[in-house]
Amino acid sequence: MKKAILILNDNVVFRGKGIGAIGSYWGELVFNTGMTGYMEALTDPSYAGQILTFTYPLIGNYGTTSKWSESKKIHPVSIVVSELCEKPVHRENTVPLDTLLKTHHVGGISGIDTRALVKIIRQKGTMPAVLAVYENDYPDLIKQVTRKNIQIINPDGKKTVALIDYGLKNSVVEELIKRELKVIIFPATVCAEEIINYQPNGIILSNGPGDPRASPYIHKAVKKMLEASIPMLGICLGHQFLALATGGKIYKLKFGHRGVNHPVIDLKTKKAYLTSQNHTYAVSEENLSKEWRILFKNLNDQTVEGLAHKKKTILSVQFHPEANPGPRDTSFLFDRFVSLL
Structure with missing residues (x-):
């Protein structure tokens, strides 16, 4: 099981479940308040270099497809979600969001209090942050x-x-x-x-x-x-x-x-x-x-x-x-x- 840690510039730390690709990611921590449209947001070049937090509590529930893409790749360096849906349902779905993240070498964190995180950003402004996704047990190095x-x-x-x-x-x-x-x-x-x-x-x-x-x-x-x-x-x-x-x-x-x-x-x-x-x-x-x-x-x-x-x-x-x-x-x-x- 993968784990993840998100460290904010003010030394606040969030620990949760790792999603997507294993690795370390650095970027500007921002949030998106849309209830839908995560696929469009992920492929929007305007999010390049940013750690994108989704405020809606469930992300990935209708899967992914290139039909909803705004470009050919995922642009945020990593993502933050409260819960990632593992079994999406939609007639257009091709692969779960977690699989798509791995394909594009993008990691993320789930299972954290995104409401508390967004409150920090609203009070202090967007800030640099580091997110790391790692194996919990014995990685084959x-x-x-x-x-x-x-x-x-x-x-x-x-x-x-x-x-x-x-x-x-x-x-x-x-x-x-x-x-x-x-x-x-x-x-x-x-x-x-x-x-x-x-x-x-x-x-x-x-x-x-x-x-x-x-x-x-x-x-x-x-x-x-x-x-x-x-x-x-x-x-x-x-x-x-x-x-x-x-x-x-x-x-x-x-x-x-x-x-x-x-x-x-x-x-x-x-x-x-x-x-x-x-x-x-x-x-x-x-x-x-x-x-x-x-x-x-x-x-x-x-x-x-x-x-x-x-x-x-x-x-x-x-x-x-x-x-x-x-x-x-x-x-x-x-x-x-x-x-x-």
């Missing part, structure tokens, strides 16, 4: 940052590594090229069978943004990859995907780990390293599958920072061994991975 096509780098490399781009940093690729590897980079939506068909010597699950629970299609693919018994390395988000694929759980940290001086300890050697980190979620030690052995822990809060599979040649780390920025203390992990190929 990976699809926003992953590449669209397969890319082959260093084709004459000695061995081949399949690198899955969940939000890949260039520095990871550079570390692999330094070690004379052929790198095949796949988009995040790739299925396991396609990767396996390339017969790579190893697979790397890259770093990336957001909550890994928002991408169940990746969980399915990683499970299949695990069945192939190909050496694997998970970095940051990739580390979390490996835990989830084997029945583990993820939880949200209070303020995350971000910086270049996060200390971790190798539980076997008792040697500590400074690491570069950027994540909001962590692997739950309590719910971790018995298939894993914990390699590293965070010295600040004892969160899980690295795993090794007890039977398969699989390593994963929560931090960034490629650094950039930050210390290069743990770049040796790439050498360790290469030795497994």
Whole structure:
């Protein structure tokens, strides 16, 4: 379910249900008192750059059609309504208003007291405002940052590594090229069978943004990859995907780990390293599958920072061994991975 927030220039805040497209919108906050004619108002170029508030309590009840349009696009940057009708009825209707808003990349807010909002505008005048529409739960940010096509780098490399781009940093690729590897980079939506068909010597699950629970299609693919018994390395988000694929759980940290001086300890050697980190979620030690052995822990809060599979040649780390920025203390992990190929 989408949510929305409207913030006025005088710091008054309205919270409600998000409608239309997800995004942030800025404009002059105005209102329209018409009981009908919302389609004509939305397509009127005179509303360009404005956040349009409809005072009539129910908007969208007779749907939308281009026959009522005053131009080819919606011109307000966003809209404000008391209630948006989800099932319009009219012989000319083509799509609900919410669908039309999404098509034109326009968001809005519903479920707020538009009477109170209009009173503020009448007393203080039109004013700048910001409206944001966002997902309430776990948005899949990976699809926003992953590449669209397969890319082959260093084709004459000695061995081949399949690198899955969940939000890949260039520095990871550079570390692999330094070690004379052929790198095949796949988009995040790739299925396991396609990767396996390339017969790579190893697979790397890259770093990336957001909550890994928002991408169940990746969980399915990683499970299949695990069945192939190909050496694997998970970095940051990739580390979390490996835990989830084997029945583990993820939880949200209070303020995350971000910086270049996060200390971790190798539980076997008792040697500590400074690491570069950027994540909001962590692997739950309590719910971790018995298939894993914990390699590293965070010295600040004892969160899980690295795993090794007890039977398969699989390593994963929560931090960034490629650094950039930050210390290069743990770049040796790439050498360790290469030795497994």
